[in-house]
Amino acid sequence: MEIEVPYGREKQSCNVPESVxxxxxxxxxxxxxxxxxxxxxxxxxxxxxxxxxxxxxKAHKIAIAVSDLTRPVPSRLILEELFAWLNQLGITEDRIIILVGGGLHRPATPEDLKYILGEELLGRIKNIVAHDADNEEMLTFLGTSAQGTPVHVNKYFNQADYRIVTGMIDAHQFMGFTAGVKGAVIGLGGRPTITGNHARLFSPGAELGRLEDNPARLDLEDIGTIVGVDMVVNVILNDKKQVVNAVAGHPVEAHRQGAEYAKGIFGVPMNPADVVIASPGGFPKDLNLYQAQKALTPASQIVKEGGTIILVAQCIEGSGEESFEQEMALHKTPREVVESISSKEFVIGPHKAYLWARTLVKARTIIVSDQISPTLAKTLMVEVASSLQEALDMALPNYTSPEVAVLPYASSMIPIINNI
Known part of the structure; x- marks a missing residue:
């Protein structure tokens, strides 16, 4: 049978033997x-x-946070509807500032803004700021969260009289789900805030698809209260990146309702498999390996011990994070990476090496990409193939009666493992 999965803006396909x-x-x-x-x-x-x-x-200045281009959020459509609603309330565009948040990603470029907002909105909005988490002059310190995370947030967001955060509710590997206040706390946060919150990924309960008693999510929402998020507008997309639902309102209550709906789409019953073919879902989720790694979390839950994961991700920006590469280069085995990072002070960037390597401890990993060099693949302790067919041909001979799982939109998936 022929299978097909997203790859960049295109597809990768292969033939699976009928016996498999x-x-x-x-x-x-x-x-x-x-x-x-x-x-x-x-x-x-x-x-x-x-x-x-x-x-x-009563607000003189309203701040609206939007996502950068690594998320397929229909920000232009959300803003158009928000502006229409605000205009009805007597609030005009000159009182609004748009903040493009990307956490520790590179700040949005003029070309990014054109892609995210569209030329018509760019002509209407006079105040647009691309957030930079490492620019101290752009940040304000507001204290610490109950869990001890230092709270640094974009000063323009803090200076606003009313704060709205937009985003897309998707599965998240340790915060349960994306969106809610995340677009401000992480998207518009400073490096110490992002680092402090992401360090919760080692804590029990910081899991894919889990919100209740999740320390990373609880810390996130505590910080959301500190920075003063007043309202969220979140969408849920299907596998074709179409908006199938939207929620707006209180930062936590609206998000919870949206996440409950999302669970019904993203929760997928699966059997364990020898070989798991996982695509993050194409562009922009496979823009680089830093983003594409998120597909490995559900794949590693499905793959059998000693199995093979084939990550189908174009990665036109390569690894996407130099410190991720540097951390991996310091070690000889995936287990060494996991043990080293678990035992030392948490640092954002290198933390991706931990998330990456914990999958490699369980399963052989092959990347399908025409952008990842053999040298980079060796540093990351994986193999690289130029096509999905090549990768599958590399994997199947290792198993007598192989079972293969195909995850076309792995980064949005929450596996429900069947007991067999």
Missing amino acids: QCMYGKLRQVVPELDPSSQIRLAIENLIGDINQDKLL
């Missing part, structure tokens, strides 16, 4: 009932929880 048992990990198919703008408008017209509207009406 093959199962697809497909997200639940949901067809949009409304066009995306109508979905978002409906959410804004039916707010969940209290957004302190009196505060909004």
Whole structure:
């Protein structure tokens, strides 16, 4: 049988022998009932929880946080609907500042802004700031969270009288789900804040698809209160990147309702497999290995001990993070990477080496990419193949009766492992 998975803006395909048992990990198919703008408008017209509207009406400056291009968030559509709603309340664009948050990703470029916002919005909005987590002059310190995380946030966001955060609810490997206040706390946070929060990934309960009693999420939302997020607008996308639902309102209550809906799409029953073919879902989720790694978390939950994971990710930006490469280069084996990072002070960037290597401890990993050199692959302790067919041909001979799992949108998937 022929299988096909996303790869950059295209696809990769291969033929699986009829003798091989093959199962697809497909997200639940949901067809949009409304066009995306109508979905978002409906959410804004039916707010969940209290957004302190009196505060909004009195605000002189409103800050709106949007995601950078590593997330397929329809920011332009969200902003268009938000602006229409704010205009109805008597709030004009000159009172609004747009903050493009990317956490520790590189700051958004003018070309990025054109892609994220579109030329029409760029012409309307006079105040746009690309956040830089390492620019101390752009940050304000607001104290520490209950768990001891130092809280640094973009000063323009802090100076606003009312703060709105937009985003996309997706599965997250240790915060449970993305979105909610994350677009401000991490997207517009300083390096110490992002580092302190991400250090919770080692804590029990910091798991894929889990929100309750999740220390990383609890810390995130505590910081969200400290930085003063007033309202969120979040969308849920299907595997075709179409908006199938949207929520707006209170930063936690609206997010919880959206995450509950997302669970019904992203939760996929699966059997353990010898070989797991995992795609992050194509561009922009496979922009670089730093982002594509997220597909390894569900894949590692499905693959059998000693099995093989084939990561199909174009990675036009290579590894995406020099410190990730440098950390991997310091060690000889994946287990050494895991033990070393677990025993020393947590540092963001190199933490990706821990998340990467913990998968390699369990399974052989082959990357399908025309952008990853053999030298980089060796540093990252993986093999590289130029096509999915080549990678599958490398993997199958190692098993007598192989079972193969195919995850076309692994970065959004929450595996529900069947007991067999």
